[in-house]
Amino acid sequence: MLLAKIFTDDICALRRGAPDPSLGSERERIARLADRAARSAAPVLIESEPGSGAHDLARAIHDGGERRQRPFIRIHGGDPHEGDDADAFLARHLRDAHGGTLLVQDVERLNSSAQARLFEIIAAPDAAPRGTRLPSRPDVRIMATTGFALADEVRRARFREDLYYRLQVMPISLRPLRTRRDEIADLAGLFLHRFAADEGKRIRGLSPDASTLLSRYDWPGNLRQLENAVFRAVALAEGPVLTPAEFPQIAAHVQGFRIEIPRLPQATAPAPVQEAPAPGRRDPHALPLMNDSGEMRTLAELEAQAIRFALAHYQGHLSAISRRLGIGRSTLYRKLKELGLDDAAA
Known part of the structure; x- marks a missing residue:
C-alpha cells in the first residue's frame, strides 16, 4: 500500500x-x-x-x-x-x-x-x-x-x-522507471524514510554514489523492484546512510559499481569453534533482538521483519516465501494482509 x-x-x-x-x-x-x-x-x-x-x-x-x-x-x-x-x-x-x-x-x-x-x-x-x-x-x-x-x-x-x-x-x-532517471533518487528516498521508520533505524538518506547507482540502473521491475531493493538495503544497513554496498544485486548490473561479495571460506577438517562476534559487530543478515532503547523486541516485530525480508528476497513469490518460512500460503497471505503487504505479493 x-x-x-x-x-x-x-x-x-x-x-x-x-x-x-x-x-x-x-x-x-x-x-x-x-x-x-x-x-x-x-x-x-x-x-x-x-x-x-x-x-x-x-x-x-x-x-x-x-x-x-x-x-x-x-x-x-x-x-x-x-x-x-x-x-x-x-x-x-x-x-x-x-x-x-x-x-x-x-x-x-x-x-x-x-x-x-x-x-x-x-x-x-x-x-x-x-x-x-x-x-x-x-x-x-x-x-x-x-x-x-x-x-x-x-x-x-x-x-x-x-x-x-x-x-x-x-x-x-x-x-517506465528507466525513462524517469531524474526521479529515481527522490522515489528511493520516500521508500527509505518509510522503511527506516518501520524498522526503527536512523538512516538519513542515500549517499551520492548510491543515488548515482540507482539512477543508472534500468529497473525492469519498475517501482515495485525499487521498493523491494530499498527495503532490503534498509533491513541490512548498519550506517546512517545507504551506500552502493547495500545494493549489491543492483551494482552487479551497473558498470563501475560492481560490489564483490566475499566468498565463504572452504571447510577444512573439523571446523574450529568460532568465538562470539565482537561487541558492536553482527551478521547483517541477523535479526536484531534488541531495539534502540535496549529492550527486547516482541515476537510480532521479529516475525514482521522476517516476512518483509522474505518478501523482498524472493521478489514477492508466495510459494517460495511460504516454503522457506515453513508456513502455509493461506497463513502467509493473512499475515501479509495484516501487515499491509498483500499488494506486493506475486
Missing part, C-alpha cells in the same frame, strides 16, 4: 496548491491526471509495464473521489476463462463493489463473453446492445489496467473495439 500512499500524497499536495518541491515532472503529470480522474465518474484505463503501480494508482484515484467510503474491488482479467459464465463472474463482483469501484486488472485477458458483459455494464443504458439484460447502469465505477498497448490488441481483433473506446475516456499511461 506504500505506492498507493505516495500517489495519494501527490494528489493531495496538488489540491492544496503546494506540491512537494521534489515532485518531478512525471510524478506531477500523473498526479494531475489522477486528480482529474478522481473528480470524475468516467471509466479509467491505466497502461503500464509490470511493477509500475497501476493498481496502486487506481486505489489512489478511488480514495480521492466521492466513492472513497465505498468498496474498492479488484478482479483479474484472466479469472473467467472461455466458456465460463461471465455474467455470474461479473455479477458477483459487481454486487461486492456496489456504490464503489471495480478494478479489472490485465483487462486484455478477459475472454470474449466477459468483454461483452463489461461493455454492456459500462454502456448501459445509453448504448446498451439490443437484448441487453441491464435496464440501467450499475452503480459502480469501472477502472482497468493493462500491460499491453490495447490499441494493438484491437487491431489484431483480440479486444473489442467498442469496449476499448469506452475505457479510453480517461486514459493514463505510466512511463
Whole structure:
C-alpha cells in the first residue's frame, strides 16, 4: 500500500496548491491526471509495464473521489476463462463493489463473453446492445489496467473495439522507471524514510554514489523492484546512510559499481569453534533482538521483519516465501494482509 500512499500524497499536495518541491515532472503529470480522474465518474484505463503501480494508482484515484467510503474491488482479467459464465463472474463482483469501484486488472485477458458483459455494464443504458439484460447502469465505477498497448490488441481483433473506446475516456499511461532517471533518487528516498521508520533505524538518506547507482540502473521491475531493493538495503544497513554496498544485486548490473561479495571460506577438517562476534559487530543478515532503547523486541516485530525480508528476497513469490518460512500460503497471505503487504505479493 506504500505506492498507493505516495500517489495519494501527490494528489493531495496538488489540491492544496503546494506540491512537494521534489515532485518531478512525471510524478506531477500523473498526479494531475489522477486528480482529474478522481473528480470524475468516467471509466479509467491505466497502461503500464509490470511493477509500475497501476493498481496502486487506481486505489489512489478511488480514495480521492466521492466513492472513497465505498468498496474498492479488484478482479483479474484472466479469472473467467472461455466458456465460463461471465455474467455470474461479473455479477458477483459487481454486487461486492456496489456504490464503489471495480478494478479489472490485465483487462486484455478477459475472454470474449466477459468483454461483452463489461461493455454492456459500462454502456448501459445509453448504448446498451439490443437484448441487453441491464435496464440501467450499475452503480459502480469501472477502472482497468493493462500491460499491453490495447490499441494493438484491437487491431489484431483480440479486444473489442467498442469496449476499448469506452475505457479510453480517461486514459493514463505510466512511463517506465528507466525513462524517469531524474526521479529515481527522490522515489528511493520516500521508500527509505518509510522503511527506516518501520524498522526503527536512523538512516538519513542515500549517499551520492548510491543515488548515482540507482539512477543508472534500468529497473525492469519498475517501482515495485525499487521498493523491494530499498527495503532490503534498509533491513541490512548498519550506517546512517545507504551506500552502493547495500545494493549489491543492483551494482552487479551497473558498470563501475560492481560490489564483490566475499566468498565463504572452504571447510577444512573439523571446523574450529568460532568465538562470539565482537561487541558492536553482527551478521547483517541477523535479526536484531534488541531495539534502540535496549529492550527486547516482541515476537510480532521479529516475525514482521522476517516476512518483509522474505518478501523482498524472493521478489514477492508466495510459494517460495511460504516454503522457506515453513508456513502455509493461506497463513502467509493473512499475515501479509495484516501487515499491509498483500499488494506486493506475486
